[in-house]
Amino acid sequence: MAPQPQEDAAASFDPLRPKLVRVAYRMLGSVADAEDMVQEAFIRWMGADRQAVREPEAFLRRTVTRLCLDQLKSARRQRETYVGPWLPDPVVEEEEEEDVTLPLMLALERLSPLERAAFLLHDVFGLAFEEVATTIERDPAACRQLAARARGHVREARSRFQVDKKRGIELAEAFFAASRSGDMTALGAMLAADVSVHADGGGKRAAAGAPVFGVEAVIRLHSHLADLFRKNGSQLVRAGFINGLPGFISLEADGELQTTALDIVDGKIAAIYVVRNPDKLQHLN
Known part of the structure; x- marks a missing residue:
């Protein structure tokens, strides 16, 4: 029996889906939006004259890119009213394979x-x-x-990312241990003088409303957080690479996940990126 049109469309589309999601995610910074754009491209692919398309991958990449360009217009309007710093959805890998950090x-x-x-x-x-x-x-x-x-x-x-991969994971694990135990001496030794913290809570979980700059301010912040961690608990789920940077996933006292990514320059942590907005972490559950 000859394949139905929908089956034929899926057979040619599904092998390309991961590549298309990578394109869409790098355009939009949102996993959910990227998947939506790729699904819309699939719907259009089902309705297209597929026999007339000589290069399906190029055709679909064009479709996804154009959908993303339209989506970026509304995304930019949403960012203007976003509560606190905006960070892209975290994509977690066991190994550092990210071409866009x-x-x-x-x-x-x-x-x-x-x-x-x-x-x-x-x-x-x-x-x-x-x-x-x-x-x-x-x-x-x-x-x-x-x-x-x-x-x-x-x-x-x-x-910017200038650290051995193994050393990067070691630093991430050491950062987790020092920040949760309150060992500010150990923590301070890892930080660059101009270190910054960027925390994305999206107005849905507690997070600093603006980036924190400078080693002294960052240590003060983590000294306060360590008291909360000791009182309420914070569990390391696993270390890995988050958007190409060494970091970790943790389970916090409110039962929600959190990701922390560390930008390391010359052996020191130059920036700390924390995603707490639950909408951006659903794909990790």
Whole structure:
């Protein structure tokens, strides 16, 4: 029996789904939104004349990218009213395999949607500018300019992670132990002088309403938090790589998960990124 159209669509689409989700997530910084965009692309794929499509992967990547460009417009409006610092949804890996680290994703937030698309498609996913041009409906010369502007903004963020992977996990585990036990001497020894803390609670869980800067302020913050950890408990679920940075997942006293990612430069923790917003952690449960 010949396959039904829906079955045929799924058979050609499903092997490409992980790649498409990677594109959408890097465009949007949201796992749920990325999955929604990819599902919308699948619905369009079911309705397309698939026999006329010579390169399904290129066709679907264009579809997903264009859907994401539209989504970014509404996402930016939502970010304007977001409570406290915004961080991308954490993606956790056992090994460091991330081609777009968390600092780079934050740098991408400062780009226009078209700059972001041109940079990701060319510099991260390796597409020729002719393909980028077809995808975002601009000419190749304009795409080169978009990618060049984006590159200038994100150059520093791309090269920040400078620590051996094993050493990165050791630092993450040592950070968890010191921050939960209240050993501020050990904690302070790990921190860069200009360290910063960025905590995303989204207004749904307690978190600092603005980033905290400087080693003294960060130690004061963690001294206060350590009292709460000792009183209420905090359990290490596992260490790993979060958006390309060493970090860990923890289970906190309210029964909710939390992720902590550490940007390490020259052997010191330069930035601490904590995601507490439960909406951004559902995919980890």
